[in-house]
Amino acid sequence: MKAWGLLLSFIVVCFISFFCVGRIYDMHTGGEKTEVSRLVYYPPSLVKALVLEFPGVMADYLMLNTMVWHGEKILDKIEVKPAEWQATYLGVKLITELDPRFLDPYVLAETSLPWEAGMVEETNELLLKAASVLKDNYRPYFFLWFNHYYFLKDPETAGMYLEKAAIVPGAPQFYKTLAARMRLQSGNIMSGIIFLQEMLKETRDAKTKLFLQKRLDTLRIIAALEKHVGEYIKQFNQQPENLSDLVREGLMEEIPRDPYGGEFYIMENGRVYTTSNLVQLKSN
Amino acid sequence: MNTIWPIALITFKEGLRYRVLYGVVVFAVFFNVFAVLISGFFMRDILKITLDLCLSVVSAGGLLVPFFLAVNLLSGDIEQRTIYTILARPASRANYIIGKFIGLGLLAAMIVGVLTCFTLLAVWGSTQIYPEHFFTRLSVSSILMSSFIALLAILTLNSTVVLWCCVTTSSFLATLLTLATYVVGQTVEDLVHFVSAQLPGVDISPTVKKVIHVTLYIFPNLAAFDFKQQAAHGLAISFQEVSLVTVYGFAYVTAILIIAVLYFNKRDLP
Amino acid sequence: MIIINCNNITKSYTAALSGTKTQKALVEFDLRVERGEVFGIVGPNGAGKSTILKILMGFVRPDHGTAMIDGQKVGDLNVRRRIGYLPENPCLYRNLSVTDHLVFAARTAGMSKKQTRKRIDEILQTVNLAHAAKLPIRTFSKGMTQRAALAYALFLEPEILILDEPMSGLDPLGRHLVVEIIRQYKTSGTTIVFCSHILADVEHICTRIGIMNKGVMAAVTTPEELVGADQGEHVGVSRLESFFLNTLSAVSN
Numbered sequence: 156m157k158a159w160g161l162l163l164s165f166i167v168v169c170f171i172s173f174f175c176v177g178r179i180y181d182m183h184t185g186g187e188k189t190e191v192s193r194l195v196y197y198p199p200s201l202v203k204a205l206v207l208e209f210p211g212v213m214a215d216y217l218m219l220n221t222m223v224w225h226g227e228k229i230l231d232k233i234e235v236k237p238a239e240w241q242a243t244y245l246g247v248k249l250i251t252e253l254d255p256r257f258l259d260p261y262v263l264a265e266t267s268l269p270w271e272a273g274m275v276e277e278t279n280e281l282l283l284k285a286a287s288v289l290k291d292n293y294r295p296y297f298f299l300w301f302n303h304y305y306f307l308k309d310p311e312t313a314g315m316y317l318e319k320a321a322i323v324p325g326a327p328q329f330y331k332t333l334a335a336r337m338r339l340q341s342g343n344i345m346s347g348i349i350f351l352q353e354m355l356k357e358t359r360d361a362k363t364k365l366f367l368q369k370r371l372d373t374l375r376i377i378a379a380l381e382k383h384v385g386e387y388i389k390q391f392n393q394q395p396e397n398l399s400d401l402v403r404e405g406l407m408e409e410i411p412r413d414p415y416g417g418e419f420y421i422m423e424n425g426r427v428y429t430t431s432n433l434v435q436l437k438s439n
Numbered sequence: 440m441n442t443i444w445p446i447a448l449i450t451f452k453e454g455l456r457y458r459v460l461y462g463v464v465v466f467a468v469f470f471n472v473f474a475v476l477i478s479g480f481f482m483r484d485i486l487k488i489t490l491d492l493c494l495s496v497v498s499a500g501g502l503l504v505p506f507f508l509a510v511n512l513l514s515g516d517i518e519q520r521t522i523y524t525i526l527a528r529p530a531s532r533a534n535y536i537i538g539k540f541i542g543l544g545l546l547a548a549m550i551v552g553v554l555t556c557f558t559l560l561a562v563w564g565s566t567q568i569y570p571e572h573f574f575t576r577l578s579v580s581s582i583l584m585s586s587f588i589a590l591l592a593i594l595t596l597n598s599t600v601v602l603w604c605c606v607t608t609s610s611f612l613a614t615l616l617t618l619a620t621y622v623v624g625q626t627v628e629d630l631v632h633f634v635s636a637q638l639p640g641v642d643i644s645p646t647v648k649k650v651i652h653v654t655l656y657i658f659p660n661l662a663a664f665d666f667k668q669q670a671a672h673g674l675a676i677s678f679q680e681v682s683l684v685t686v687y688g689f690a691y692v693t694a695i696l697i698i699a700v701l702y703f704n705k706r707d708l709p
Numbered sequence: 710m711i712i713i714n715c716n717n718i719t720k721s722y723t724a725a726l727s728g729t730k731t732q733k734a735l736v737e738f739d740l741r742v743e744r745g746e747v748f749g750i751v752g753p754n755g756a757g758k759s760t761i762l763k764i765l766m767g768f769v770r771p772d773h774g775t776a777m778i779d780g781q782k783v784g785d786l787n788v789r790r791r792i793g794y795l796p797e798n799p800c801l802y803r804n805l806s807v808t809d810h811l812v813f814a815a816r817t818a819g820m821s822k823k824q825t826r827k828r829i830d831e832i833l834q835t836v837n838l839a840h841a842a843k844l845p846i847r848t849f850s851k852g853m854t855q856r857a858a859l860a861y862a863l864f865l866e867p868e869i870l871i872l873d874e875p876m877s878g879l880d881p882l883g884r885h886l887v888v889e890i891i892r893q894y895k896t897s898g899t900t901i902v903f904c905s906h907i908l909a910d911v912e913h914i915c916t917r918i919g920i921m922n923k924g925v926m927a928a929v930t931t932p933e934e935l936v937g938a939d940q941g942e943h944v945g946v947s948r949l950e951s952f953f954l955n956t957l958s959a960v961s962n
């Protein structure tokens with residue numbers, strides 16, 4: 156009799172416990188989380204003191220969380236809000252305070268912040284820190300070159316950074332000639348393509364690869380479009396009014412689709428842009 | 440006749456009987472395997488991630504000695520009167536303190552040694568799984584050096600534990616004081632940097648500055664013994680820095696042990 | 710020749726947290742023991758018996774007065790080398806075996822390995838623990854622990870034995886064993902100071918008996934004096950017991 160009572164109460168408390176755990180889990184997953192960890196809002200020096208002799212592990216942990224967080228957003232095609240980009244930037248800043256020689260966070264920042272959140276200045280600041288500690292790594296200067304060339308449209312400074320990147324041991328040979336070539340080529344788009352090709356070369360993660368590939372594809376389409384616009388101008392001595400002019404004159408079969416869901420359009424200066432601005436538009 | 444070595448040995452032997460030591464080994468194996476696997480999620484710094492985790496396990500495992508074994512083997516010794524067993528032999532109280540310290544040092548050296556071997560094994564396993572070019576920065580000598588200095592840090596902390604166990608009558612209080620020493624030791628250098636930097640808008644009173652500066656000299660500067668990041672990134676650790684830290688450690692330990700002996704000599708052991 | 714000489718010792722313990730002095734454990738206490746004597750101390754609980762023995766070992770320092778053993782201050786290493794001490798509650802390491810303890814003692818004395826092994830076998834035979842030589846102390850019964858601690862005290866053939874309640878926790882057989890051991894050491898000329906609550910044993914083996922009460926030595930007697938003593942109102946008890954009770958009632962009046 157006693158044993159039965161005991162068993163019964165055991166089962167009851169087990170149910171109560173499971174029920175509570177489920178509720179707590181729901182409560183925690185229901186709310187929108189705008190950041191990877193609340194830690195990113197604390198001053199980095201405070202966090203550094205709090206983690207005692209384990210800043211390296213803390214940096215790894217935060218980095219992993221950041222990657223998972225953004226990975227899920229990419230996978231679910233959810234738009235990242237400006238506040239969330241700000242949190243990401245703070246996160247990278249914190250991680251690189253904890254371990255300034257950790258390369259991954261810089262790369263994450265470079266491949267996302269300037270492109271999707273327009274945080275070029277902030278990214279450059281991070282990269283300068285990287286360049287000062289990662290003396291034997293060419294990437295920080297390469298990234299700085301790209302940001303100045305592509306986003307800030309400042310070829311002078313960009314060239315300086317590319318020269319710095321070129322003299323770092325282990326830097327790709329073509330950097331030396333790239334600076335000169337950059338001036339002859341149509342510019343902007345080409346630098347983006349080179350940048351993305353370099354990034355793709357050293358990415359193993361399939362998700363990130365897809366993400367970069369999509370961007371590269373779009374840039375290649377834009378480059379092709381601009382090339383055809385150039386041909387049109389040569390032929391007709393005037394700029395096409397619409398991209399559909401290219402198809403009408405038989406320069407192209409059709410106008411390719413923007414992988415990001417936007418529409419390509421042409422500016423007065425002959426440059427081609429897209430309404431998506433290389434950020435995934437909500438699919439309807 | 441010298442009694443230090445027998446005391447060290449019996450302390451070591453007793454420490455070996457604590458099951459928690461074997462728990463640490465299991466924990467370390469688990470964690471190192473985890474480190475090797477998790478590092479694959481990262482793009483470039485695979486070696487760094489592995490070493491970050493493994494070397495942290497080395498430090499954390501070593502901390503078991505000051506936080507748990509030392510308090511048990513010293514405060515417990517006094518609380519439970521097992522110290523009579525040792526002092527009934529012709530062992531002076533100074534010999535007792537030094538012998539205990541050496542015994543604890545042997546335990547710490549054993550833990551750090553075993554966990555460092557695990558770290559090297561983890562790195563080796565990692566080289567078998569991931570492409571070779573991730574390991575160009577691997578520097579075994581830096582890893583060994585980092586572990587050696589981590590051991591020095593633990594010895595330094597041990598000396599303060601010995602002092603706390605001598606001046607307090609309860610192991611609980613000794614544990615608390617040890618924890619405080621550890622936290623202060625890890626952060627005080629950063630604090631001094633902070634108060635020394637003339638930050639705009641931050642006004643720190645001169646007395647506070649003085650107190651923090653004095654703290655830096657009184658408490659063990661444990662942050663100075665942290666070379667994990669250098670080892671993880673495969674940077675060479677400068678000989679000058681290592682020797683300076685080593686000399687500092689030895690001097691600090693000696694000073695603290697002298698205070699402990701002086702106090703302990705005066706103390707009743709009812 | 711006097712080997713143990715305590716003069717005018719006063720001791721009060723300090724409370725751990727408040728730092729206030731408790732009631733005095735010893736008050737102007739004197740003790741003189743001749744070489745080769747067996748001196749038994751008896752007295753009610755809290756009389757200060759253990760305290761004086763700890764002072765002789767140098768574990769506790771007197772507030773006033775001096776304690777000397779063989780002309781040297783107590784606690785001196787050269788003196789302590791010659792003493793075997795049995796604490797009140799056996800204070801052995803719970804996780805180590807009795808052999809581990811004896812090996813430690815042998816190491817402090819610089820004994821050779823062969824000699825150590827021989828002596829360990831011998832002493833464990835004496836205290837009847839040969840079967841439990843390798844077991845950790847925590848698996849021992851109270852009596853076994855007591856005998857292990859006794860083995861540790863006797864291991865290095867000390868000239869002076871300080872035993873704090875050596876018979877406590879032992880069965881009649883064990884008690885008999887301890888009494889025999891003390892007798893044996895007595896005949897070999899060892900000076901023995903011990904305290905006990907088992908008055909019959911004390912009466913049998915001591916050459917002198919001190920009765921302590923509230924930190925003072927109330928009376929000192931010898932077994933010979935007890936034979937002729939008046940038993941007073943206490944009938945049906947041993948002679949020492951009646952002397953003990955008489956002394957205490959005389960003191961409290």
Ligand SMILES: Nc1ncnc2c1ncn2[C@@H]1O[C@H](COP(=O)(O)OP(=O)(O)OP(=O)(O)O)[C@@H](O)[C@H]1O
Nearest residue numbers: 709722723731734753754755756757758759760761
């Ligand atoms: N560690 C201590 N702290 C404070 N007071 C103590 C301590 N040890 C003993 N005392 C006090 O000293 C007095 C004498 O104690 P002691 O242990 O010497 O008595 P004892 O004669 O050995 O008694 P028992 O027969 O119970 O063993 C007692 O009043 C006791 O309360």
Ligand SMILES: [Mg+2]
Nearest residue numbers: 758759760797
């Ligand atoms: Mg007692």
